Amino acid sequence: MDSLFAQRVKRARRSVLRELLKLSERPGIISFAGGLPDPETFPRQILAEIAVDEILNNYKKSLQYTTTEGKRPLRAALIDWLAQDGLHYDMDQVVITTASQQGLDLVAKTFFDPGDAVFMSLPTYLGAIQAFRALEAELVGVPLLEDGMDLDALEEAISRARAAGHRPKLVYVVPDFQNPTGITWSHKKREGLLEIAAREDLVVVEDMPYRKLRYTGEHRPPVAALDEEGRVLVLFTFSKVLAAGLRLGAMAGPRELIDKIVTMKQATDLCTSSLTQRIAARFMLEHDLSAHVRRLCSHYRVKRDAMLQALEQYMPKAEGISWTRPEGGLFLWVRLPEAVDAEQMLRRALEHRVAFVIGAPFFVDGSGRNTMRLCFSKASLEEIEEGIRRLGRVVEEELAGLPTTQKL
Amino acid sequence: MDSLFAQRVKRARRSVLRELLKLSERPGIISFAGGLPDPETFPRQILAEIAVDEILNNYKKSLQYTTTEGKRPLRAALIDWLAQDGLHYDMDQVVITTASQQGLDLVAKTFFDPGDAVFMSLPTYLGAIQAFRALEAELVGVPLLEDGMDLDALEEAISRARAAGHRPKLVYVVPDFQNPTGITWSHKKREGLLEIAAREDLVVVEDMPYRKLRYTGEHRPPVAALDEEGRVLVLFTFSKVLAAGLRLGAMAGPRELIDKIVTMKQATDLCTSSLTQRIAARFMLEHDLSAHVRRLCSHYRVKRDAMLQALEQYMPKAEGISWTRPEGGLFLWVRLPEAVDAEQMLRRALEHRVAFVIGAPFFVDGSGRNTMRLCFSKASLEEIEEGIRRLGRVVEEELAGLPTTQKL
Numbered sequence: 072m073d074s075l076f077a078q079r080v081k082r083a084r085r086s087v088l089r090e091l092l093k094l095s096e097r098p099g100i101i102s103f104a105g106g107l108p109d110p111e112t113f114p115r116q117i118l119a120e121i122a123v124d125e126i127l128n129n130y131k132k133s134l135q136y137t138t139t140e141g142k143r144p145l146r147a148a149l150i151d152w153l154a155q156d157g158l159h160y161d162m163d164q165v166v167i168t169t170a171s172q173q174g175l176d177l178v179a180k181t182f183f184d185p186g187d188a189v190f191m192s193l194p195t196y197l198g199a200i201q202a203f204r205a206l207e208a209e210l211v212g213v214p215l216l217e218d219g220m221d222l223d224a225l226e227e228a229i230s231r232a233r234a235a236g237h238r239p240k241l242v243y244v245v246p247d248f249q250n251p252t253g254i255t256w257s258h259k260k261r262e263g264l265l266e267i268a269a270r271e272d273l274v275v276v277e278d279m280p281y282r283k284l285r286y287t288g289e290h291r292p293p294v295a296a297l298d299e300e301g302r303v304l305v306l307f308t309f310s311k312v313l314a315a316g317l318r319l320g321a322m323a324g325p326r327e328l329i330d331k332i333v334t335m336k337q338a339t340d341l342c343t344s345s346l347t348q349r350i351a352a353r354f355m356l357e358h359d360l361s362a363h364v365r366r367l368c369s370h371y372r373v374k375r376d377a378m379l380q381a382l383e384q385y386m387p388k389a390e391g392i393s394w395t396r397p398e399g400g401l402f403l404w405v406r407l408p409e410a411v412d413a414e415q416m417l418r419r420a421l422e423h424r425v426a427f428v429i430g431a432p433f434f435v436d437g438s439g440r441n442t443m444r445l446c447f448s449k450a451s452l453e454e455i456e457e458g459i460r461r462l463g464r465v466v467e468e469e470l471a472g473l474p475t476t477q478k479l
Numbered sequence: 480m481d482s483l484f485a486q487r488v489k490r491a492r493r494s495v496l497r498e499l500l501k502l503s504e505r506p507g508i509i510s511f512a513g514g515l516p517d518p519e520t521f522p523r524q525i526l527a528e529i530a531v532d533e534i535l536n537n538y539k540k541s542l543q544y545t546t547t548e549g550k551r552p553l554r555a556a557l558i559d560w561l562a563q564d565g566l567h568y569d570m571d572q573v574v575i576t577t578a579s580q581q582g583l584d585l586v587a588k589t590f591f592d593p594g595d596a597v598f599m600s601l602p603t604y605l606g607a608i609q610a611f612r613a614l615e616a617e618l619v620g621v622p623l624l625e626d627g628m629d630l631d632a633l634e635e636a637i638s639r640a641r642a643a644g645h646r647p648k649l650v651y652v653v654p655d656f657q658n659p660t661g662i663t664w665s666h667k668k669r670e671g672l673l674e675i676a677a678r679e680d681l682v683v684v685e686d687m688p689y690r691k692l693r694y695t696g697e698h699r700p701p702v703a704a705l706d707e708e709g710r711v712l713v714l715f716t717f718s719k720v721l722a723a724g725l726r727l728g729a730m731a732g733p734r735e736l737i738d739k740i741v742t743m744k745q746a747t748d749l750c751t752s753s754l755t756q757r758i759a760a761r762f763m764l765e766h767d768l769s770a771h772v773r774r775l776c777s778h779y780r781v782k783r784d785a786m787l788q789a790l791e792q793y794m795p796k797a798e799g800i801s802w803t804r805p806e807g808g809l810f811l812w813v814r815l816p817e818a819v820d821a822e823q824m825l826r827r828a829l830e831h832r833v834a835f836v837i838g839a840p841f842f843v844d845g846s847g848r849n850t851m852r853l854c855f856s857k858a859s860l861e862e863i864e865e866g867i868r869r870l871g872r873v874v875e876e877e878l879a880g881l882p883t884t885q886k887l
Contacts, residue, residue: 072709075648075682076739077592077614085742110539118542119534126527131518134526134722169577169726172749180613184485198749205588205746240483274483302480314542316753318577331484334493338613339747341580341606345724347752
C-alpha cells in the first residue's frame with residue numbers, strides 16, 4: 072500500500088516530540104515539556120452551566136450542523152474582542168476554526184503549491200512547521216533576534232528563495248511571547264515586517280495564541296493593527312485563554328482572503344462544533360473574558376517568576392548558557408553550550424525525573440541541537456523549584472562530561 | 480492578492496448548494512433540502528448530564544488537549560460498536576476525526592498527488608467531491624445502478640484513467656443508503672468491488688454515515704467485513720446517530736494506513752475536541768447506543784413511508800419520472816424527464832414554498848440536471864404530506880411547460 076501514498080506523506084514526519092512527551096508523562100517526573108495550560112484555570116463552573124443550558128434548551132442549534140463561517144454570535148463577540156487591540160473587522164472577515172492548528176492547515180491549503188516558500192523564524196512553532204510541510208511548502212528559516220526576526224536576513228532569504236525558483240508566498244510570525252522562545256517583537260520590527268511584505272508582495276500570518284497573556288512590560292500593537300494594505304491574516308485561539316479541549320479558534324483578515332479560507336474549510340470539516348462555539352460565545356457574551364484573562368495573567372506570572380528565579384539559583388554559571396526572560400506566554404527558552412546535545416541530555420534528565428522539550432524540532436534548518444524549551448504554565452510552584460533544581464544538576468553533569476549512573 | 484493563492488483555490492468551487500439552502504430556510508418554506516438529522520432525536524437529557532459531569536469533575540481531561548489518535552475509551556467503545564458489524568480492529572487501527580468530513584480531507588491528503596484518480600459513483604456525496612477536489616485529485620465518475628456501482632464501467636474507467644496518465648488510487652463508496660440516492664449495494668457488488676480493488680491495487684474508502692439507519696430489508700455486510708487484504712478504510716460519524724453538532728467521527732483500517740492518517744491529522748488539527756470525545760465515549764459506555772439507534776429507525780421509518788406515500792399520491796404519473804425507495808438513511812432521489820432543469824424548477828418550487836436539493840452538484844461529470852434529492856428526516860409528517868403535494872404541483876406545471884404567475 073506504501074506505493075499509493077501521496078508524495079507529501081513520504082516527506083511528512085510525525086513529531087519527534089510525541090515519543091519524548093510520552094516518556095515525560097511517567098509518574099514521578101516533573102515535566103516542563105508539553106505546552107499545556109493549567110487546567111485549574113479553566114472556568115469549569117461557568118462552562119458547565121452554559122453547556123447544560125445549551126444542550127437542554129438550545130439543542131436545535133447547539134447539537135445541529137452550523138455554517139462553515141461559524142456561529143454569528145461568536146464571530147460578533149470575537150470582533151469586539153479583537154477591537155480592544157486595535158483590530159477592526161466586519162462579520163465576513165472572520166471565520167471560526169477548529170482551533171488555530173486548523174487555521175494553519177487552511178493557510179497552507181489556500182496558499183501553497185508544492186515548493187512555494189514560507190518564511191519562518193529560527194526557531195518557530197512546531198505546529199506551523201507540520202501544517203506547512205504537509206502541504207509541501209518550502210520552509211525557509213530566518214534567524215530570530217531578541218526583538219524579533221532578523222529582517223535583513225529575511226530580505227536576503229526572500230531573494231535567495233526566488234533565485235532558487237521558490238515562489239515567496241508568506242511570512243509566518245508569532246510576534247507576542249512566541250512558542251518556543253517567549254520572544255516578543257519590537258514595534259519597529261513589526262513595522263519593518265510590513266514594509267518588506269508590501270515590497271515583496273507577501274502575506275503575513277500573525278499567530279497570536281499568547282498575546283493576551285502579558286505579565287510585564289509594555290503593550291505592543293498587533294502587526295495586523297499596523298497593516299494599511301490588508302496583507303495580514305490573524306490567527307486566534309481559545310486554547311490558552313479559555314479551554315484547550317474545546318478546539319476552538321478563529322481567523323480574521325481581508326474579506327477576499329477569508330472568502331477563500333471558508334471555501335477550503337468547507338472541504339476540510341464542513342463546520343466547527345456548534346456546541347463548543349455556543350459555549351464560547353455565551354461565555355464571551357454573558358461573562359467577562361477580559362477579567363478571566365487578568366486572573367490567568369496573575370496566575371502564570373507567579374509561575375514564570377518562580378522559574379526565572381529557580382534558573383538563576385540552580386543553573387550552572389557557565390559560558391554559553393543563557394535563557395530568555397519572556398514578558399508573557401507559557402514558555403522560556405534555554406540555550407546551552409554548542410557542544411551539548413539536548414536530546415542526549417534529555418535522557419539524563421529523565422533519569423533525574425525532570426523533562427523538557429528539545430529545541431531542534433522547532434528549527435526548519437536542522438540547527439538548535441543545543442537548545443530546549445521550558446513550559447512554566449502547568450507545574451506547581453513547588454514542582455518548578457524542584458524541577459529546575461534537578462535540571463541544574465543535569466546540566467552540570469552534562470557540562471562536566473561525566474556519565475551518570477545515579478538513579479534518583 | 481489573488482496571484483498568491485494556490486492552484487487548488489483557483490479550481491475549488493464553494494458549494495452551489497449553499498446559496499440555494501439559504502433560500503430554502505426562508506419562513507413558510509417546507510424544506511426537504513438540507514441533509515439534517517431531526518434535532519428532536521438528539522438525546523439531550525443524557526448528553527447534558529454527561530457534559531456537566533465531565534466539565535465539572537473531569538476537567539483535567541475533558542477541557543485539555545488530548546492525543547491525535549483520540550481518547551482511548553472512545554476508540555474502545557467504537558471497536559465494540561464496529562464489531563457488531565463484523566468489523567474487527569485493534570486500538571491502533573482506529574483514529575478519531577472531527578466528523579467524517581475531516582476523514583475525507585485526511586484521505587485526500589494521504590493519497591492524492593495532483594491528478595491522481597479517484598473513482599466515485601454518479602452521483603456521489605458532495606462533501607467527498609469537495610474534499611478530493613481541494614487536494615487536486617482527478618474525480619472520475621462511474622454510473623450508479625440500483626444495486627450499486629456499475630463495476631464493468633468502473634473497470635473501464637480505471638483503464639481509461641491510467642491510459643490518460645492519471646494514477647488510479649482509490650474508489651470512494653457509500654454502500655448503505657447513499658447520500659444522495661438512498662441506494663444500497665448488493666452483497667455481490669460489494670465482493671466485486673474488492674476483486675477489482677485487489678486486481679488494480681486500489682484502496683477502497685467505505686463511508687458509512689447511514690449504515691445503522693436501516694428501516695426495512697435485509698442486512699448486508701460492510702465492504703470492509705468482506706475485505707481479506709486490508710484494502711478498505713471505513714469512515715464512521717456520530718452526526719446521524721447521536722448529534723451532528725459534536726463534529727465527531729472516526730476512521731478505521733489497516734494499521735500502516737491509520738498511522739499515516741494520524742500523521743496527517745496531527746498537522747491538520749492536532750486533536751479532536753476532548754469534550755465532545757468524552758461526551759460520546761460516556762454515552763456509548765454508560766447508555767445504549769443500539770437502543771437509541773433503534774428508536775431513530777422507528778422515527779425515521781415513518782417519515783420515509785410518509786414521503787413515499789405522498790410521492791405516489793401527488794407526483795404526476797408521467798414518463799421519465801421515477802424515484803428511489805431506500806431501505807434506510809435520510810434521502811430519496813427523484814429523476815425527472817431529461818428536459819427538466821431542476822435548478823430552474825427549484826425557483827418555481829420556492830414560489831410554491833417547497834424546497835429540495837438539485838442533483839447536478841452530486842455528479843462529477845456535469846450530468847444530473849434533471850435530478851433532485853429529497854431529505855425526509857427533518858420535516859414533520861404533516862410537512863411531508865403538504866410539501867410533496869406542493870412539489871407534485873410544481874412538477875406538473877414544469878411538465879406542462881407552463882409559466883406560472885400564481886403566488887401561493
